[in-house]
Amino acid sequence: QKEVEQNSGPLSVPEGAIASLNCTYSDRGSQSFFWYRQYSGKSPELIMSIYSNGDKEDGRFTAQLNKASQYVSLLIRDSQPSDSATYLCASFYGQNFVFGPGTRLSVLP
Amino acid sequence: EAGVVQSPRYKIIEKKQPVAFWCNPISGHNTLYWYLQNLGQGPELLIRYENEEAVDDSQLPKDRFSAERLKGVDSTLKIQPAELGDSAVYLCASSSSGNRNEQFFGPGTRLTVL
Numbered sequence: 001q002k003e004v005e006q007n008s009g010p011l012s013v014p015e016g017a018i019a020s021l022n023c024t025y026s027d028r029g030s031q032s033f034f035w036y037r038q039y040s041g042k043s044p045e046l047i048m049s050i051y052s053n054g055d056k057e058d059g060r061f062t063a064q065l066n067k068a069s070q071y072v073s074l075l076i077r078d079s080q081p082s083d084s085a086t087y088l089c090a091s092f093y094g095q096n097f098v099f100g101p102g103t104r105l106s107v108l109p
Numbered sequence: 110e111a112g113v114v115q116s117p118r119y120k121i122i123e124k125k126q127p128v129a130f131w132c133n134p135i136s137g138h139n140t141l142y143w144y145l146q147n148l149g150q151g152p153e154l155l156i157r158y159e160n161e162e163a164v165d166d167s168q169l170p171k172d173r174f175s176a177e178r179l180k181g182v183d184s185t186l187k188i189q190p191a192e193l194g195d196s197a198v199y200l201c202a203s204s205s206s207g208n209r210n211e212q213f214f215g216p217g218t219r220l221t222v223l
Contacts, residue, residue, distance in 0.1 A: 008149070032210060043200055043214040044152065051209065088151050092210055096165060097142075099151030 004100035019076040023089030030091040113215030127189035134203030
């Protein structure tokens with residue numbers, strides 16, 4: 001059973017702080033990893049993808065992947081109230097995606 | 110570029126009634142997914158199509174759910190008959206093998222079974 005685990009939260013951070021979201025996965029064969037943002041009542045929106053070990057930066061977002069530890073993280077710098085949402089981590093293996101339950105982030109003004 | 114289109118956005122039906130959801134993927138995306146999402150959980154795969162072929166339907170409850178993707182473009186997911194436990198959001202997503210497998214979701218259909 002392929003699993004992706006996330007802390008469900010809520011994770012609360014003050015505006016301007018760094019939010020750190022974490023994810024672990026069970027299948028060492030997973031090839032790539034994705035972070036989705038989901039606002040309440042909306043569908044998931046792709047914000048980051050990462051395919052190799054190390055860091056990948058895109059604006060205020062940095063994704064980190066450590067395949068040896070089976071660990072993926074997302075850092076959000078200068079957090080804004082508009083970043084308040086649920087963040088879903090997904091692994092990709094064998095043409096299918098496995099999603100975690102999501103972490104609810106609340107950025108406090 | 111237009112995104113994934115789904116309809117209807119909301120559907121309320123009584124149990125034992127049939128219901129159908131429609132999805133049009135992003136142009137050129139050969140892979141189409143149907144997911145079910147319950148509140149507080151991540152999307153769960155129901156079926157995956159590669160062009161017109163259903164290549165993974167292992168999680169589709171085949172006694173009441175069916176799907177088709179004629180001509181390898183748009184797709185329909187049907188439930189007949191619906192049960193109370195089918196109330197959820199049904200998401201369609203598409204991806205292109207040439208785009209590093211990035212997957213994009215439609216707005217979803219929120220189904221309520223009374």
